[in-house]
Amino acid sequence: MKYGFWLPIFGGWLRNVEDEKMPPTFDYAKQVIQSAEKWGYDTTLIAELYLNDIKGIDADSLEAWSTAAGLAAVTEKIEIMTAVRPGFHNPAVAAKMAANIDHISNGRFTLNVVSAWWEEEARQYGGAFTAHDERYDRTEEFLEVLKGMWQEETFSYQGKYYEVNNAKLAPKPVQKPFPRLYAGGESDRGKQAIVDSCDAYVMHGGTVDEIASKIAEMKVKREEAGQPAFQSFGMAAYIICRDTEEEALEEWKRITDVKDSAGYAGYQDFVSKSQLEQQVKRNDYSVSNRGLRPNLIGTPEQIAERIAAYEEAGLDLLLLQFSPQLEEMERFSKQVMPLVEEKRRQLLK
Numbered sequence: 001m002k003y004g005f006w007l008p009i010f011g012g013w014l015r016n017v018e019d020e021k022m023p024p025t026f027d028y029a030k031q032v033i034q035s036a037e038k039w040g041y042d043t044t045l046i047a048e049l050y051l052n053d054i055k056g057i058d059a060d061s062l063e064a065w066s067t068a069a070g071l072a073a074v075t076e077k078i079e080i081m082t083a084v085r086p087g088f089h090n091p092a093v094a095a096k097m098a099a100n101i102d103h104i105s106n107g108r109f110t111l112n113v114v115s116a117w118w119e120e121e122a123r124q125y126g127g128a129f130t131a132h133d134e135r136y137d138r139t140e141e142f143l144e145v146l147k148g149m150w151q152e153e154t155f156s157y158q159g160k161y162y163e164v165n166n167a168k169l170a171p172k173p174v175q176k177p178f179p180r181l182y183a184g185g186e187s188d189r190g191k192q193a194i195v196d197s198c199d200a201y202v203m204h205g206g207t208v209d210e211i212a213s214k215i216a217e218m219k220v221k222r223e224e225a226g227q228p229a230f231q232s233f234g235m236a237a238y239i240i241c242r243d244t245e246e247e248a249l250e251e252w253k254r255i256t257d258v259k260d261s262a263g264y265a266g267y268q269d270f271v272s273k274s275q276l277e278q279q280v281k282r283n284d285y286s287v288s289n290r291g292l293r294p295n296l297i298g299t300p301e302q303i304a305e306r307i308a309a310y311e312e313a314g315l316d317l318l319l320l321q322f323s324p325q326l327e328e329m330e331r332f333s334k335q336v337m338p339l340v341e342e343k344r345r346q347l348l349k
Contacts, residue, residue: 001307001310001311001315001316001317001318001340002042002043002232002316002317002318003040003041003042003043003317003318003320003332003333003337004041004042004043004044004045004079004081004234004317004318004319004320005032005036005041005043005044005045005319005320005321005322005325005329006044006045006047006236006288006289006319006320006321007029007032007033007044007045007046007047007067007071008022008024008028008029008032008325009024009029009046009047009061009062009064009067010024010047010049010052010053010054010055010059010061011023011024011052011054011055011059011060011061012054012055012323012325013054013238013287013288013291013321013322013323014054014255014286014287014323015054015055015286015287015288016255016256016257016286017254017255017323018055020323020324020325021324022323022324022325024052024059024060024061024062025060025062026062026067026070029062029067029071030070030071030074031326032325032326032329033071033074033075033078034074034075035326035329035330036078036329037075037076037077037078039329039330039333039334040333040337041078041329041333042078042079042317043078043079043080043081043317043319044071044078044079044080044081045081045082045083045112045319046064046067046068046071046080046081046082046083047064047083048063048064048065048082048083048084048085048088048114049061049064049118049121050063050088050121050124050125051118051120051121051124051125053118053288054288057120064082064083065082065084065097065101068080068082068101068109069100069101069104072101072104072105072108072109073104073105075105075108077108078108079108079109079110080101080105080108080109080110081110081111081112081182082101082109082110082111082112083111083112083113083114084098084111084112084113084114085114085115085116085127086113086115086116086128086135086138086139086141086142087115087116087122087127087128087129087130087135087138088116088122088125088127088128089142090162091141091142091143091145091146091149091162091164092145092149092162092164092167092169094142094146095145095146095149095150095169096149096169098111098146098150098173098179099150099169099171099172099173102173102174102175102179103171103173103174105174106174107173107174107175109173109175109179110179110180110181110182111179111180111181111182112182112183112184112202113139113142113143113181113182113183113197113198114183114184115135115136115138115139115185115190115193116129116135128161132187132189133187133189136185136189136190136192136193137160137161138161139193139197140193140196140197141157141159141160141161141162142161142162143181143197143198144157144159144197145157145159145162145164146178146181147177147178148164149164149167149169150169150172150173150177150178150179151172151177151178153168154166154167154168155167155168155169180199180200180231180232181197181198181199181200182198182199182200182201182202182232182234183197183198183200183201183202184201184202184203184204186204191217191218191221192221194218195218195221195222195225195227196225196227199230199231199232200230200231200232200233200234200317201214201215201218201230201232201233201234202233202234202235202236202317202319203233203234203235203236204235204236204289204290204293205235205236205237205238205289205290205291205292205293205294206235206290206293206294207293207294207295208294208306208309208310208313210293211233211235211294211310211313211314211315212313212314215233215313215314215315216314218230218233232316232317233314233315233316233317234315234316234317234318234319235294235310235315235317235318235319236288236289236290236291236319236320236321237291237294237296237318237319237320237321238287238289238291238292238296238320238321238322239296239297239303239320239321239322239328239332239336240252240255240296240297240298241298241299241300241303241328241331241332241335241336242298242299243299244299245298245299245302248297248298248299249297252292252297255286255287255323256286256287256292287321288321289319289321291321294306294310300335300336300339301339303332303336304336304339304340304343305343307336307340308340308343308344311340311344320332
């Protein structure tokens, strides 16, 4: 299992807790990622939203790509996975920026392709926001341009959404043929776009059975499309690790005490503008990305046991959320990671 974490660019992950002691500043993000390298984390995911989806649209948040470039220069080992939303970017320019950050990081930059869901944010920032399936049509064109710019000496493209004429991109990315493309989606149209155009599949939090079913489905779709196997299957999850199960459950109750707050500004757009496989209630939404659904809640031993079950189901990447970030990341690295590794060694005997 590889361990990743969501970079806390919004000031936290809890919509019902006003101050999580995780300031949305570059200095704090730098402290988190440099600590994560020491503690054995493999990946960080930097979400791309121009409005703060967790603490409310008037709250501070960091911009993803400039943050990624800054962190690439002050880290050495960790993968920096940054979201990209086609409706907000010129793909040729995005290809150039990504290649540059790949050089800054010496080949550690990857992309999480997101087709977007927040209509109000698109209105405020001038992003393209269309019907659900059309967003994936745009995404597929966007990725064709990215790949062409990264691989071809001179690249031209004429599509419905994008046009590129005899464009040159140098230097090319460090990674060959190009940086890994992650993506998540639950609709039939979204899954097909991921099967046809991306390298790895990432999922919202789900039960072991739900995740095993999704992995099996995507493996079949990939094989039927004549594509090579996905390079990775990842899942979002929120960690509550405590010395006793009772303490963990008390924390769960505290953070899911749903109350009206600015953090729910995007809730209706998320549930109505996406095509989701499971109904998302306000209780689920109180922690981002359905992070409580995997139930990685309890003692270190209980959490390690559940992680081992996900690994058995075919999951190889966890994209974790913590609050407060530094303290809980360190606890997880020292108390849970070694137990998972021990369980793996026991299975191999």
